[in-house]
Amino acid sequence: MVYRRLIIALGLLLTTPAVFAADCEITVEANDAMQYDTDRIEVSASCETFTVTLEHVGNLGVRAMGHNWVLTETADKQAVVTAGTEAGLEQDYIKPDDERVIAATDLIGGGEQTSVTFDVSALEAGGDYTYFCSFPGHAAAMTGTLAIVE
Numbered sequence: 001m002v003y004r005r006l007i008i009a010l011g012l013l014l015t016t017p018a019v020f021a022a023d024c025e026i027t028v029e030a031n032d033a034m035q036y037d038t039d040r041i042e043v044s045a046s047c048e049t050f051t052v053t054l055e056h057v058g059n060l061g062v063r064a065m066g067h068n069w070v071l072t073e074t075a076d077k078q079a080v081v082t083a084g085t086e087a088g089l090e091q092d093y094i095k096p097d098d099e100r101v102i103a104a105t106d107l108i109g110g111g112e113q114t115s116v117t118f119d120v121s122a123l124e125a126g127g128d129y130t131y132f133c134s135f136p137g138h139a140a141a142m143t144g145t146l147a148i149v150e
């Protein structure tokens, strides 16, 4: 009888990983004080895709305090911000077809929500990735690191 219980327990143990499967999505909040609520996002390499939902929890409109979530290699951040500023509000402050942009949400104002889903296979474990808001003047404060983890 004890032996049989052990087998059952062992079986449960072996099937547990499925229960704790990686969370392949995250919600990031942005506010009227030009802040994200997180400065690091870990993405499991076991995720096929990853979804970032951006929630603007402030009240200010998109023209005054618009926020988005843009992912690039860290080395590309500044150039993408500069090109985005030139592109202007009509383009959500992202240069159209900017190949350095790995993923980007729409630009939203207070009370709005948006999301983006990207292929995790496009990223390398150990790669150096940064996310930020490309609204002019926001990228220095609204930024964080995205890491691929096992």
Ligand SMILES: [Cu+2]
Binding pocket: 034, 065, 066, 067, 068, 133, 134, 135, 138, 142
């Ligand atoms: Cu912003």
